[in-house]
Amino acid sequence: MTNTAAPPAEPLPVASPKEVRAHARRTMLRHRGPLARSLALHALACISALIAPQLLGRIVEGAAHGTVKVAPVALAICVAVVLQAVLTRFARLASLRLGETVLAEMREEFVDRVLSLPTHTVERAGTGELVTRTTRDVEVLAFTVQRAVPDTLVAGTTVALTIGAICLTDPLLVLPCLIAVPVLWLSTRWYLRRARAGYLRSSSSYAQLTDHLSETVAGARTVEALGLQERRRRRTNTDISASHRAELHTLNLRSVYLPIADTAYMLPVAATLVIGGWMYIEGLVTLAAATAATLYVQQVIGPVDTLLFWMDEIQVGGASMARILGVQTAAAVVHGSGKNSIDKTQRPAPHDGEIEVRGVHFAYRKQQASLRGIDLRIRPGERLAVVGPSGAGKSTLGRLVAGIDNPGSGSVALGGVPLSELSSDALRRDVILVTQEYHLFRGTLADNLLIARPDAEPADLERALRAVAAWEWASALGLSHEIGSGATELTPAQAQQVALARLVLLNPPVVVFDEATALLDPQTARTVERALAQLLSGTVVSIAHRLQTAHDADRVVVLEDGRIVESGPHRELIDRDGSYAQLWKSWHG
Numbered sequence: 254m255t256n257t258a259a260p261p262a263e264p265l266p267v268a269s270p271k272e273v274r275a276h277a278r279r280t281m282l283r284h285r286g287p288l289a290r291s292l293a294l295h296a297l298a299c300i301s302a303l304i305a306p307q308l309l310g311r312i313v314e315g316a317a318h319g320t321v322k323v324a325p326v327a328l329a330i331c332v333a334v335v336l337q338a339v340l341t342r343f344a345r346l347a348s349l350r351l352g353e354t355v356l357a358e359m360r361e362e363f364v365d366r367v368l369s370l371p372t373h374t375v376e377r378a379g380t381g382e383l384v385t386r387t388t389r390d391v392e393v394l395a396f397t398v399q400r401a402v403p404d405t406l407v408a409g410t411t412v413a414l415t416i417g418a419i420c421l422t423d424p425l426l427v428l429p430c431l432i433a434v435p436v437l438w439l440s441t442r443w444y445l446r447r448a449r450a451g452y453l454r455s456s457s458s459y460a461q462l463t464d465h466l467s468e469t470v471a472g473a474r475t476v477e478a479l480g481l482q483e484r485r486r487r488r489t490n491t492d493i494s495a496s497h498r499a500e501l502h503t504l505n506l507r508s509v510y511l512p513i514a515d516t517a518y519m520l521p522v523a524a525t526l527v528i529g530g531w532m533y534i535e536g537l538v539t540l541a542a543a544t545a546a547t548l549y550v551q552q553v554i555g556p557v558d559t560l561l562f563w564m565d566e567i568q569v570g571g572a573s574m575a576r577i578l579g580v581q582t583a584a585a586v587v588h589g590s591g592k593n594s595i596d597k598t599q600r601p602a603p604h605d606g607e608i609e610v611r612g613v614h615f616a617y618r619k620q621q622a623s624l625r626g627i628d629l630r631i632r633p634g635e636r637l638a639v640v641g642p643s644g645a646g647k648s649t650l651g652r653l654v655a656g657i658d659n660p661g662s663g664s665v666a667l668g669g670v671p672l673s674e675l676s677s678d679a680l681r682r683d684v685i686l687v688t689q690e691y692h693l694f695r696g697t698l699a700d701n702l703l704i705a706r707p708d709a710e711p712a713d714l715e716r717a718l719r720a721v722a723a724w725e726w727a728s729a730l731g732l733s734h735e736i737g738s739g740a741t742e743l744t745p746a747q748a749q750q751v752a753l754a755r756l757v758l759l760n761p762p763v764v765v766f767d768e769a770t771a772l773l774d775p776q777t778a779r780t781v782e783r784a785l786a787q788l789l790s791g792t793v794v795s796i797a798h799r800l801q802t803a804h805d806a807d808r809v810v811v812l813e814d815g816r817i818v819e820s821g822p823h824r825e826l827i828d829r830d831g832s833y834a835q836l837w838k839s840w841h842g
């Protein structure tokens with residue numbers, strides 16, 4: 254596959270604040286029972302915490318008038334405190350359970366979404382984008398859901414009930430509390446308007462840093478061989494500076510907002526003491542009410558502080574949630590599961606393995622067409638070889654036939670159904686693109702084959718391994734031998750054979766090979782290709798880099814500069830003495 258400079262990265266989408274709120278609302282509605290239980294327990298805990306200041310107020314009032322019996326009131330205070338401790342314990346347990354349930358659901362949903370992302374979306378987004386969303390963003394969100402959301406709910410309920418208690422004590426005493434409202438309102442509005450963008454910027458600069466760093470590590474040998482160290486170092490420094498600037502920006506926002514907020518919530522305490530005292534002297538309120546209100550305001554500082562502290566964390570969590578939900582949007586857009594998409598149950602099923610490419614144009618970049626008007630019908634079960642000079646568009650055609658990229662114009666259909674209308678599951682099941690890239694999982698050799706067909710018998714595994722000329726080394730190693738990272742490492746050629754054996758087990762309706770046997774020696778490659786042609790019952794499209802593949806195919810298509818210039822069986826094209834015959838001659842030296 255020819256790869257010039259990669260096209261610009263297309264970051265994965267980020268959900269809007271409205272979408273994030275709608276998702277949070279849906280989640281709360283789904284768990285309304287446990288949520289209501291948890292809130293009710295917190296409310297009860299909070300109400301029991303409101304009893305002590307009332308009673309203390311009475312003690313003060315009674316002491317002033319010499320009428321109080323301290324012992325029973327003190328006992329009542331003790332009972333209230335113990336009750337509050339017990340209720341708080343159960344309330345916390347309920348909200349932690351709820352948080353864990355929501356988190357587990359979100360993780361499962363997220364893994365499903367990531368796995369359903371189309372290959373080209375992942376390729377264009379860059380590794381860092383997805384790695385950051387699956388690691389850092391999920392961790393941040395987990396912290397928010399486990400800690401920030403329950404604590405905020407508790408603190409919010411406590412603040413509301415405490416203010417209600419002050420109202421009940423004496424509505425006049427609410428007035429000193431209001432002094433903090435305009436300061437908190439204006440500073441919070443100022444902060445919230447800037448914080449989301451700041452945290453999103455910080456996450457995406459971190460993703461870019463991760464992306465470039467992992468690229469440098471993966472290509473370390475190339476970097477060294479071409480003496481690119483200095484350039485990569487400069488790039489990393491630029492990324493670090495961008496990430497540092499983004500972090501600094503959010504830090505600056507916090508350093509302005511938090512001190513103002515801290516001061517604002519100390520104001521009501523002072524105001525209640527001074528104004529409440531004055532009201533008492535003026536006979537507007539009782540001493541018990543002024544005392545209780547001052548204690549309440551003092552008591553509310555903790556929850557307000559918690560609210561402000563977590564509000565910041567919720568901004569960070571909200572930004573992460575927007576990035577995580579964006580993965581869902583990306584999957585929905587590409588697979589047509591958005592608003593206007595076809596219902597899964599109504600999706601038509603391909604009636605056979607026929608591929609029809611009609612009027613297809615495709616460009617990775619504007620003004621640089623890689624395919625220019627391809628019309629091609631591939632019969633079910635046909636073995637088609639695509640040949641042509643480097644850069645002719647062979648791999649691009651293979652990616653379009655496999656549904657990895659969508660045509661800019663024109664259509665690709667499988668068994669009469671446009672690929673764009675197939676669900677991602679159906680597409681992955683019916684059309685498989687096999688390239689040089691493969692992955693071995695840590696596990697036994699048999700496990701690595703069984704992922705293709707879990708119900709395969711040992712005889713099936715043997716047949717598949719024999720087909721790809723791997724039986725000799727595989728039986729010597731043993732099917733129950735551990736392979737993969739950290740265990741026995743197979744050679745690249747052996748690993749490619751395992752990947753091809755999986756394909757034999759899968760036997761999908763359509764296979765597109767692109768350099769799938771490039772790591773095998775030419776003799777083995779030809780044997781394997783012939784065996785695969787025999788064993789695979791579906792349609793096979795081979796991007797042929799060795800012309801032997803074309804020789805063995807039912808039909809050959811010659812691509813030049815993004816167009817089909819010849820099509821026919823090997824013998825016929827040789828007799829025609831055109832482009833293919835020239836390629837064949839030059840290949841034979």
Ligand SMILES: Nc1ncnc2c1ncn2[C@@H]1O[C@H](COP(=O)(O)OP(=O)(O)OP(=O)(O)O)[C@@H](O)[C@H]1O
Nearest residue numbers: 254255256257260617623643644645646647648649
């Ligand atoms: N990821 C990409 N981004 C931008 N341009 C690309 C990309 N991949 C391929 N191209 C361009 O598209 C055209 C067709 O490339 P393609 O890889 O399909 O050719 P090919 O016939 O498979 O070549 P080769 O035999 O060298 O693999 C070329 O001009 C190539 O530079």
